[in-house]
Amino acid sequence: MDASAANDIGEEALSGVLSIDLQALQSNYRILASRVAPSACAAVVKADAYGLGADRVGPALAAAGCRHFFVAHLVEAKRLKRHLPRDAKLYVLNGLMPGGEAYAAANGIIPVINSLAQLSQWSAAAEHHGARLPAVLQFDTGMSRLGLNTADVSVLAENSELLRRIEVQFIMSHLASADEHLNPQNSDQLATMQAIAAQFPDAELCFANSGGIFLGAAFHGALVRPGIALYGGSPTDSIATPMKSVVRLSVRVIQTHTVSAGTLVGYGGSHRTQSEMRLATLAAGYADGLPRSLSDRGAAYALGKRLPIVGRVSMDSMTIDVSALPDAALGLGSLVELVGPDQTLEDIARDAGTISYEILTGLGQRYHRQYI
Numbered sequence: 049m050d051a052s053a054a055n056d057i058g059e060e061a062l063s064g065v066l067s068i069d070l071q072a073l074q075s076n077y078r079i080l081a082s083r084v085a086p087s088a089c090a091a092v093v094k095a096d097a098y099g100l101g102a103d104r105v106g107p108a109l110a111a112a113g114c115r116h117f118f119v120a121h122l123v124e125a126k127r128l129k130r131h132l133p134r135d136a137k138l139y140v141l142n143g144l145m146p147g148g149e150a151y152a153a154a155n156g157i158i159p160v161i162n163s164l165a166q167l168s169q170w171s172a173a174a175e176h177h178g179a180r181l182p183a184v185l186q187f188d189t190g191m192s193r194l195g196l197n198t199a200d201v202s203v204l205a206e207n208s209e210l211l212r213r214i215e216v217q218f219i220m221s222h223l224a225s226a227d228e229h230l231n232p233q234n235s236d237q238l239a240t241m242q243a244i245a246a247q248f249p250d251a252e253l254c255f256a257n258s259g260g261i262f263l264g265a266a267f268h269g270a271l272v273r274p275g276i277a278l279y280g281g282s283p284t285d286s287i288a289t290p291m292k293s294v295v296r297l298s299v300r301v302i303q304t305h306t307v308s309a310g311t312l313v314g315y316g317g318s319h320r321t322q323s324e325m326r327l328a329t330l331a332a333g334y335a336d337g338l339p340r341s342l343s344d345r346g347a348a349y350a351l352g353k354r355l356p357i358v359g360r361v362s363m364d365s366m367t368i369d370v371s372a373l374p375d376a377a378l379g380l381g382s383l384v385e386l387v388g389p390d391q392t393l394e395d396i397a398r399d400a401g402t403i404s405y406e407i408l409t410g411l412g413q414r415y416h417r418q419y420i
């Protein structure tokens with residue numbers, strides 16, 4: 049929802065308040081940047097900065113000193129570019145789809161090259177452009193998702209002309225299990241990456257996501273690429289999170305009522321009350337990023353009390369048990385907390401059977417967005 053629509057209506061009439069603390073975001077950037085120094089610290093701002101608004105998050109990170117920004121798609125780079133300083137570099141993780149080369153070349157967007165086919169596409173674009181073009185080369189070190197494979201490494205090592213038109217900025221790979229510091233996949237991937245790096249002695253390394261930063265300096269390379277940790281997600285299971293929380297979400301009450309024991313609540317009558325219960329219906333549901341898997345599992349909070357979700361989460365609403373509060377405590381328009389001091393992103397994600405990333409990127413456009 050664009051800001052002007054929200055202004056016309058009045059924020060208190062919207063379904064809830066999503067507040068995004070840009071100062072906390074900036075201090076998270078500084079925490080990570082100082083942890084990895086002298087390596088540089090990029091920011092992953094794909095998917096509209098994990099749902100928080102790349103047009104606000106990008107400039108805030110740039111003001112904190114960030115000059116390397118990773119998105120997933122070329123169109124995201126296009127949208128973000130005008131919000132960033134001229135000297136900021138924009139990288140496209142998914143690489144280039146055929147047809148995207150001319151825009152990328154003309155605008156200095158740096159693709160992550162994931163295959164020899166993409167490399168020859170980008171080389172042809174460089175020839176057309178009349179100059180060498182920058183790229184990051186991604187290698188698959190064990191995730192089997194994206195990147196050049198072992199055979200490609202030999203092809204590149206033996207055919208130096210394949211990179212004649214390319215300015216290799218970094219060689220990169222992505223860790224599959226970086227949030228689990230004891231997972232042996234991390235050291236396996238590092239060993240594979242080091243073997244590949246030996247074939248490209250002049251290239252700098254870009255390896256670690258948020259979790260990778262906490263695996264130690266061997267994983268840092270020249271440039272790290274955190275996403276979730278910037279947005280307040282917990283990056284690692286090795287230590288209590290040092291990140292500041294960035295997001296708070298409160299949702300408004302649209303109705304309260306008391307029901308007797310044995311009342312069915314929600315779609316499918318999936319919940320039957322065991323005793324008299326005071327219910328509050330909230331103005332947000334699974335279309336607002338509160339997953340249906342929270343049905344009869346998750347909770348909201350108010351006045352420090354846990355208020356369990358009762359019955360199924362609907363598309364635009366859900367019902368909670370507010371019996372723990374005095375009757376008059378909540379009424380039409382009252383706010384209850386879904387993410388905040390009483391319930392972290394990780395808490396709600398766990399109850400929903402998912403991860404903080406999916407909660408953040410799903411929050412949607414119907415809340416009042418408040419940037420601090």
Ligand SMILES: *Cc1c(COP(=O)(O)O)cnc(C)c1O
Pocket residue numbers: 092094141222256257258259273274275276277
């Ligand atoms: C999303 C992504 C990141 C950021 O990962 P976080 O776990 O959010 O820090 C880094 N690198 C690649 C290739 C990604 O796809």
